[in-house]
Amino acid sequence: MADFKYIRPDNLPEALDFLWDNGQDTAIIAGGTDVMIDVKSGKLDKKYLLDISRLDELKGIELNGRDLCVGSGVTLSEIYTSALLASNALALQKSAVNFAARQIRNIATIGGNVAHSSPCGDTVPSLLLHDAIALVADKKGIQHIPMEQMATSAYMSSLTPQQIIVKFILTPYQDGYADFQKIGRRKELAISRMSMAAFVKKDSTGRISFLKLALGACTPVPCSMGAVEAFLTGKVPTRELLWEAGGLLAERMIEITGNRSSTIYKKPAVQGLFMRILFPMVGS
Amino acid sequence: MKSEYNSIGKNIQRRDIVEKLTGQANFCADIALKDALSLKVLRSSRHHAVIDKIDVSDALKIPGVVNVFTAADIPGKNLMGIINKDQPLLAHDKVRSLADPVALVAAQTDEIARQAIKVINVTYTDLEPIFDIEAALAPGAPKIHKKGNTLFTRRIKKGDAGTAFETCHTIIEKKYMTHAVEHNYIEPDAGAGYVDEDGTLVIYASTQNPHYDHKEVQGFLGLKDDQVRIIQAATGGGFGSKLDLNVQGFIGLALYHLKQPVRYVYTREESYLATAKRHPFTIHMKTGADKNGKLKAIHIRAYCNTGAYGSYGIAVASRSAVHGTGPYEIDHVDIECACIYTNQPFCGAMRGFGAPQMAFAHESQMDLLAKKLGMDPMEIRMLNGFKKGSINGTGQQLIDSVGYPECLEKIMPYYEEALTNWVTEKTTPFTKRGIGIGGMWYGIGNTGVQNPSTARIELDQNGRVILYTGCADIGQGSSTILTQVAGEVLGIAPEAIQLVVGDTKFTTNAGATSASRQTYISGNAVKDAAEQLARVLLTEGANKLKVSKTALSFGDHSLQIAGHPERSVAFDWLAKRIHEKGVSLSWQGYFDPETIPLDLETGQGSPYATYAFACHLALVEVDVLTGQVSVKKIVAAHDVGRAIHPENVIGQICGGVAMGVGFALMEAFEFGKTLSMKDYHIPTCADMPEVIPIIVESVEPTGPFGAKGVGEPALIPTAPAILNAVSHALGKRLYSLPADLESVLQASIDSGHFGPEEKM
Amino acid sequence: MTFEINGQEHTLDIPADITALEVIRSLLGLTGTKEGCGIGECGACTIVVDGKSVNSCLMLGAQLDGTKVLTVEGLATEASLAPLQEQFMKNHGVQCGFCTPGILMSTHALLEENPDPDTEEISKALAGNLCRCTGYQQIFASVKAAATASRDDRITGGKNG
Structure with missing residues (x-):
């Protein structure tokens, strides 16, 4: 076990004060589902464990005009049951559906999922999809960090030790087609082998007028798939076209990761999962 | 009625x-003994090495460490094993795997015990490690045990298979592979003990065999019968693994020296490393039939990797050989199954003792034969299946309680319904449906020995x-x-x-x-x-x-x-x-069931007094774009002789199906890589199909009120049925287990299903 | 730290590094809650905290401060089993029993939130509770029977409403 002091501040300013002085020596616990593994294995080499799970400033899901705000302390269960997210960020809501298990969803937070910077974090593709910006605070002020810049490498977040993610600001999407799917080794309680989020709009002629796409568990840090989006925009989706776009997506992934032993599966699976997610766009 | x-x-x-x-049920980890010391074992850091020296002096200096024991502290015989004794309680001359215990610490807390094992210094001289069967059998391979690397070979020889194949109309010859599997009962292994007023060592055990534990602990310590008492605590599942000792020997040794209460609770990680696994098998199977589909001859060469120790390996090799024919009458039989030592952590008993691995092969062969002969998979099983009066590969005539035909009959309406209606229904895009049959027989009790x-x-x-x-x-x-x-x-x-x-x-x-x-x-x-x-x-x-x-x-x-x-x-x-x-x-x-020992050369005899039979039908959907398989329904017909407690029988069937789903689709224990439950997947409730259990009662005259057994039979047909269903869906067969995402997607690609257009 | 467990208030001084599971099992001696994996993968340690199921092995002991906790020991009264436990008994939802406390707690949280769950909803609530014995079918039957029993009870205005 680890040797540390447990601190639970009453409000965000208190937490930021504490981190300003002790950030280097502090680990942050929100839901705890990741940090507790380190606590138990004795890998946590910090003097303090700062519990931010009860900070009201980090809670809540709201729609403020064109800003859909999701507090970093919102649990996956809250995302799962949020009607506001179901109508404005369906992919994000769906990403909570198969996230670990109910017991984990009840305490794990979206902020924790992002800060942990696991390439398999299930909320990350949907946040990318919605051009999410993380509102990050330290004692001296607030910074807006786009999702693409939240991780520097696998399991390494770009946050400084003094910072806390306060909330995510998403671009809401209504009236279009949105989906999130993941592939795991079993149907529940599985780490993503691969996940994908998509949002599509078609115009009156059946052409794709808007497409956003994000991959999970495929690249070490979140990456834009702009080339594939551009390829499909303005075109009428057909089986063949989607298949070709899926192939492009797989190539784009391999450009980033290089060929690994897992590529044998992931290359076709990316193409396949893309087809499965986008197929409802054909002919409808 | x-x-x-x-x-x-x-x-x-x-x-x-x-x-x-x-x-309120007290499992071992729940037993509170006042001032109980914590035990912890240091395990080998080498796959295969001679132990030159064990220095425990630094560990003994840690405050709270009560003592550290090594093989030298074992007063009796330092060997265990229910069939062959080859496994030391604590390694003395050499280590044969990373799971081998080298020293045992007793300390005031778990934490102190953990610190202590880190500072025990063991000096090794490395020996060449062997991990697979080919290397173990290669000429000049280093010997893991003095007697060599082949622990045991079971041969079953009946008729003249060589000549019979020449007259066969259709022959199928394939190689099948299965993976090591972890039992993964939810209770990690644990035990506790104390010395009572009259000096008896009292040990609470999470065990499948308290009287065997008793004998082994007595043996280690050189004590008399009444000086050791084993009490089975509430036991959180076993599935074969808790047939071996887990912590009983360590607790006994500590009690013997310290006369103070002790407890040892494995973490899940230690349970994974230290306890037995299901043997991975390589099976070469050749099956021949005449033009009508009647089986004529079978030739099997199978190898199971038992790792560093025998455990139940001999029983696994023996049973898998006997069951190699499947529940089918074949006149000409030539089977050899060898159990081989390697430097992997040991394998032992797991629900089915090699029969599940063999069933995957023989049921695949039946479908392949049927296809080649233009027969229906049910028809070929009906034609060849054991019935009253049939003679099995060991020359034993099956006289009573042969419920295989009835199991097939009970499955038939579900099979026909699924084939005509379910398979042909329109599905979600890029989803292929398939159905498959798995049959099995299973000898009740130990193979050709008194039990x-x-x-x-x-x-x-x-x-x-x-x-x-x-x-x-x-x-x-x-x-x-x-x-x-x-x-x-x-x-x-x-x-x-x-x-x-x-x-x-x-x-x-x-x-x-x-x-x-x-x-x-x-x-x-x-x-x-x-x-x-x-x-x-x-x-x-x-x-x-x-x-x-x-x-x-x-x-x-x-x-x-x-x-x-x-x-x-x-x-x-x-x-x-x-x-x-x-x-x-x-x-x-x-x-004691009446059996006749199997002849060492021919395997002829009467290995079991009675057999259980079963047939499963699996309905699956395969996502041809990602390789995901969803098992929708399992219909499971089981001849149990007599169901003494029908709901218990159903519980065994449903639990067996769950384990079969895992064996078929997701479970693969990778030595050195599978460390915690993050790395090993057993089915969740969401992975379970609807199970329709059908109890067939073909009364066994020698059974209590006609009963036989169901525990292991429940698992055996599931994986073959699922694999046959996946093959049916894709038109492409998989020859190794598990059928994971990678292999199913590859099969989808190879069969031409992976693409923008949906292939019929 | 002060919290309520099974209706009883406790004030404890605990080390910072111990889990909620250790508080419950080692300090309070409530050994009905089990440890199966220690990393939140099996659900044997499931407890209900403020109405929600959580894995107590992944919760820091200190985080229990101010909460209301229910463990398996809090379900039955001295006089009788809780209706949920009754249904697990009648529908043979228990084999080895090691996962049972966790399954009961997940089910309890589910039925409090949703008294009439369908199979899919039960599956969502119980997927984090692994069972290696039963294949889950008799567990699902037990959960459904418990929901039905409590619904019938509500309709007839029975004691468990």
Whole structure:
């Protein structure tokens, strides 16, 4: 076990004060589902464990005009049951559906999922999809960090030790087609082998007028798939076209990761999962 | 129809249910012993090495470390193993795998014990490690044990397979591979113990075989029978792994030296590393049939990797060889199955003892033959399946209770319905449906060796019946079943019987809870004891009521004249009367199934007294774009002889199907990579299909009220049925387990299903 | 730290590094809650905290401060089993029993939130509770029977409403 002091501040300013002085020596616990593994294995080499799970400033899901705000302390269960997210960020809501298990969803937070910077974090593709910006605070002020810049490498977040993610600001999407799917080794309680989020709009002629796409568990840090989006925009989706776009997506992934032993599966699976997610766009 | 029985066939309340529902059941980790020391083992850091020196001096300096033991501290024989003794409790001269225990720490807390093992210095001289069968069998390969790397080979030879193949119309020859599998009971292994006032070492164990544990611990410590007592604690599943010792030996050794309470609770990670796995198999199978699909000859060469120690490896090789034909009549048989040592952590018993691995192969072969011959998979099984009078590969004629044809018949309507309607229904895009059949047979009890059980029944002077059994109930419900057997014989409610289970101070050996043997063998031992008591009661009752014994029947703790309940005599009166006559109020029951040992060269004999049979139908959907497989339904028909507790039988079937789904699709234990439950997937409830259990009762005349067994049979047909269904869906067969995302997607690509257009 | 467990308030001084599971099992001696994996993968340690199921092995002991906790020991009264436990008994939802406390707690939280769950909803609530014995079918039957029993009870205005 680890040797540390447990601190639970009453409000965000208190937490930021504490981190300003002790950030280097502090680990942050929100839901705890990741940090507790380190606590138990004795890998946590910090003097303090700062519990931010009860900070009201980090809670809540709201729609403020064109800003859909999701507090970093919102649990996956809250995302799962949020009607506001179901109508404005369906992919994000769906990403909570198969996230670990109910017991984990009840305490794990979206902020924790992002800060942990696991390439398999299930909320990350949907946040990318919605051009999410993380509102990050330290004692001296607030910074807006786009999702693409939240991780520097696998399991390494770009946050400084003094910072806390306060909330995510998403671009809401209504009236279009949105989906999130993941592939795991079993149907529940599985780490993503691969996940994908998509949002599509078609115009009156059946052409794709808007497409956003994000991959999970495929690249070490979140990456834009702009080339594939551009390829499909303005075109009428057909089986063949989607298949070709899926192939492009797989190539784009391999450009980033290089060929690994897992590529044998992931290359076709990316193409396949893309087809499965986008197929409802054909002919409808 | 009114049942002829009062207790048999009734879904009575499980024995330990209230404790388990309220959190009061004491599993080993729950047992609070005052001032118990924590134990922890240092395991080898080498795959294969000579131990030059073990220096524990730094560990002993840590405050709170009470002592550190090595092989030198074992006063008796430092070897264990239920079939062949090749496994030291603590390594003495060399280590053969990363799981090998080298030193045992006793400390005041778990944390101190963990620190202590980090500072024990072991000096090794490395030896060349061997991980696979080819390397182990290569000429000049380093010997892992003195006798060499082949532990055992079972040969089954009948007729002349070589010549018979020449006359076969159709031959299928394939290689099949299966993976190591972890039992993954939810309770990590644990134990606790203390020394009681008279010096007896009392050990609580999470075990499938308390009386075997007793013998082994005695052996390590050079103690007499009554100086060691094993008490089976509530046991959170076993599935074969808790047939080996887990912590009993360590607890015994610490108690022997320290005379102070100790406990040892494995973390899940240690449980994964230290306990047995299902043997990975490589199977070369060649099956030949005539033009009508009648099987003529089979040739099998199979190898199972037992890792560093034998454990139950000999039984696995032996049983898998016997079961290699599948539940089919074949005149010409040439089977060899070898069990090979390597430097992987050891493999042992797991639900089915090699039969599940073999069933994957023989059921794939049946489908391949059917396809090549243009036959229906059900038809070829019907044609060749065992029936009454059939002779199996060991030359044994199956006389009674051969329910395989009936299992197939029960499956048939579901099969036809699925084939005509379900498979052809429109599905979601890029989803292919398939159905598959898996058949199996399973010999009840150990293979061609004696495996008796005993039981004792006592009548106290208040007329109450007490049943003592060494049979470990590990969740499957044997305690409940045994009271049903005794209750049926004595005409009393099973719930009224007091029960003493798995405590070597009071119970006698019932053998292992394995090989699906307890209902049949211990059930018969209990029946024997109960019948002895019944005879004495009837004699005394007839004497008292002045009628012949045949005129008497059992009432509630009494005997009465049939049709005249007012003319009765109560058990308590009879108990006193019997006692006064100087007759002991205790009866010992015994049963050993009749077997004939298998000839070492030909494998001919009579390995089991009876067999269970089963057939599963699997309905699956395969996502051709990602390789995901979803099992939608399993119809499971099982010939159990007689279902003593039908809901328990259904529980075994559903649980077996779950384990079969895991074996088929997701479970692969990778030595060195699978470290925690993050790395190993067993099915969740969401992965489970609807299961339709069908109980077939082909009564076994030698069974207690006709019963056989179901524990292992429940698992065996599931994976073959699923794999056959996946092949049916894709038109492409998989030859290794598990059929994971990677291999299924590859099969989809190879079969041309992976693409923008959907292929029919 | 002060919290309520099974209706009883406790004030404890605990080390910072111990889990909620250790508080419950080692300090309070409530050993009905089990440890199966220690990393939130099996659900044997499930407890209900403020109405929600959580894995107590992944919760810091200190985080229990101010909460209301229910463990398996808090379900039955001295006089009788809770209706949920009754249904697990009647429907043979228990084999080895090691996963049972966790399954009961997940089910309890589910039925409090949704008294009439369908199979899919039960599956969502119980997927984090692994069972290696039963294949889950009799567990699902038990959960459904418990929901039905409590619904019938509500309709007839029975004692468990």
